[in-house]
Amino acid sequence: MNSKEFMNTISGLAQGCVETGKIDAELYTRYDVQRGLRDKNGNGVLAGLTKVSKIESSKVVDGVKQPCDGRLFYRGYDIHDLVGGVVREKRYGFEEVAYLLLFSKLPDDKELAEFKGLLSYCRKLPTNFVRDVVMKAPSKDIMNSLSRCILTLASYDPKASDISVDNVLRQCLMITSVMPMLAVYSYHAFNHYERDESMYIHRPDPKLSTAENLLRLLRPDKKYSEVEAHVLDMALVLHMEHGGGNNSTFTTHVVTSSGTDTYAAVASALSSLKGPKHGGANIKVVEMMNDLRKHVKNLKDQDEVEDYLKKLLHKEAFDKKGLIYGMGHAVYSKSDPRAEVFKGFVKQLSQEKHRESDFELYSMIEVLAPKVIAEERKIYKGVSANVDFYSGFVYSMLDIPIELFTPIFAIARIVGWSAHRIEELINVDKIIRPAYMSVMEEAEYVPLENR
Ligand SMILES: CC(=O)SCCNC(=O)CCNC(=O)[C@H](O)C(C)(C)COP(=O)(O)OP(=O)(O)OC[C@H]1O[C@@H](n2cnc3c(N)ncnc32)[C@H](O)[C@@H]1OP(=O)(O)O
Numbered sequence: 001m002n003s004k005e006f007m008n009t010i011s012g013l014a015q016g017c018v019e020t021g022k023i024d025a026e027l028y029t030r031y032d033v034q035r036g037l038r039d040k041n042g043n044g045v046l047a048g049l050t051k052v053s054k055i056e057s058s059k060v061v062d063g064v065k066q067p068c069d070g071r072l073f074y075r076g077y078d079i080h081d082l083v084g085g086v087v088r089e090k091r092y093g094f095e096e097v098a099y100l101l102l103f104s105k106l107p108d109d110k111e112l113a114e115f116k117g118l119l120s121y122c123r124k125l126p127t128n129f130v131r132d133v134v135m136k137a138p139s140k141d142i143m144n145s146l147s148r149c150i151l152t153l154a155s156y157d158p159k160a161s162d163i164s165v166d167n168v169l170r171q172c173l174m175i176t177s178v179m180p181m182l183a184v185y186s187y188h189a190f191n192h193y194e195r196d197e198s199m200y201i202h203r204p205d206p207k208l209s210t211a212e213n214l215l216r217l218l219r220p221d222k223k224y225s226e227v228e229a230h231v232l233d234m235a236l237v238l239h240m241e242h243g244g245g246n247n248s249t250f251t252t253h254v255v256t257s258s259g260t261d262t263y264a265a266v267a268s269a270l271s272s273l274k275g276p277k278h279g280g281a282n283i284k285v286v287e288m289m290n291d292l293r294k295h296v297k298n299l300k301d302q303d304e305v306e307d308y309l310k311k312l313l314h315k316e317a318f319d320k321k322g323l324i325y326g327m328g329h330a331v332y333s334k335s336d337p338r339a340e341v342f343k344g345f346v347k348q349l350s351q352e353k354h355r356e357s358d359f360e361l362y363s364m365i366e367v368l369a370p371k372v373i374a375e376e377r378k379i380y381k382g383v384s385a386n387v388d389f390y391s392g393f394v395y396s397m398l399d400i401p402i403e404l405f406t407p408i409f410a411i412a413r414i415v416g417w418s419a420h421r422i423e424e425l426i427n428v429d430k431i432i433r434p435a436y437m438s439v440m441e442e443a444e445y446v447p448l449e450n451r
């Protein structure tokens with residue numbers, strides 16, 4: 001068999017899968033199946049309780065539920081206050097908010113210093129890990145490289161499968177600390193072996209914050225400005241946590257409930273996060289914008305931009321998936337508070353980096369896309385820009401390569417996953433196992449010679 005024949009055979013088999021695998025859409029309604037674990041109004045089915053964070057997207061006014069501006073709370077604190085606090089007090093916030101998410105309180109000076117010390121202590125990889133694991137089979141897909149590295153770290157941990165809370169916390173802190181190294185080194189390996197660029201494996205500096213270290217590891221000369229590090233730190237804080245029901249955190253709950261180890265749980269969460277409808281959307285947004293710039297002649301012409309957006313929805317442009325990336329959210333309706341915070345910084349940064357026209361284009365799409373989506377889709381609650389809409393633009397202004405956009409999301413969200421894994425372990429000793437109603441038909445076995 002040659003490769004063409006092989007592919008033809010596969011296409012034929014795949015077509016068979018689709019034809020025989022299709023389930024009549026009407027059956028989902030008849031049996032009241034909550035597709036996407038959502039009710040008819042788009043609300044997620046209640047699958048658990050959490051004290052890690054809270055998302056608000058609607059209010060009850062005169063007994064009627066109404067969409068409202070989104071709010072997000074980490075362990076009781078509004079995300080605006082958390083970001084505002086560290087910006088005002090000119091601190092790096094990632095470590096402080098990680099402490100809050102894991103231990104349910106804002107640390108005082110001493111607790112924060114001790115916690116930073118723990119993270120620095122954990123920020124080292126096993127001997128030769130970069131040579132033996134990170135540099136092997138480099139890929140453009142750094143999320144896959146990250147999963148591979150995390151799974152391999154289990155081989156170096158004599159207590160890999162111990163799921164006692166103290167051991168899981170140790171593993172979570174270690175993974176949180178080394179994730180920036182794994183992501184950036186994986187990127188450098190890809191950049192060297194696949195793109196023939198120089199490779200830099202800088203050591204982290206124990207005195208620096210997570211955001212500063214990330215930039216230090218990335219840049220050939222280890223240099224970055226304070227503004228760059230603070231913007232990245234703020235982005236990390238905004239991405240750290242989003243309830244128990246988001247796809248990657250729910251994945252964490254599901255696999256944790258089976259009793260699996262921390263490395264396997266994190267690899268599963270990473271595999272979920274990279275999906276283009278979840279954290280992978282930040283790469284898709286930038287690619288979509290590049291495609292738009294190629295196909296729209298006058299980027300200031302609203303009608304022309306709107307036509308392109310319609311083509312996206314009609315599966316006629318970009319990846320032909322029918323989505324406008326960076327728009328819409330499973331929970332938020334009128335606004336995602338993180339997109340709003342991002343927007344404030346983006347405007348300022350775009351002026352400093354002379355990318356005002358890009359900012360104008362993003363702002364135009366932020367207004368046009370919800371209108372276009374509402375015209376074409378059944379919208380229960382409204383659509384607005386989500387956290388992924390501006391993040392890629394911000395990272396590109398920090399000269400962070402596109403391959404690292406979703407890994408940066410993971411470097412932040414590992415903290416939320418950790419808090420939820422521990423919450424699952426200490427509260428719910430029951431394997432998650434929803435039901436699937438079978439709509440198959442039973443068949444009489446036929447011996448091979450009679451088929
Ligand atoms: C960190 C994060 O995960 S944030 C989300 C990042 N993802 C993206 O930016 C990808 C683009 N957005 C989307 O695909 C969706 O908005 C999701 C997956 C985030 C949420 O989807 P849902 O929960 O189905 O949202 P919602 O219930 O409001 O959608 C209503 C309808 O509008 C459609 N819709 C929502 N957002 C979009 C969009 N950006 N482009 C096109 N159609 C959309 C939905 O497909 C749905 O139509 P359908 O009923 O015909 O399937």
Ligand SMILES: O=C([O-])CC(=O)C(=O)O
Nearest residue numbers: 242245246247330331387
């Ligand atoms: O909550 C969700 O569905 C998606 C998510 O993780 C986020 O918005 O940060």
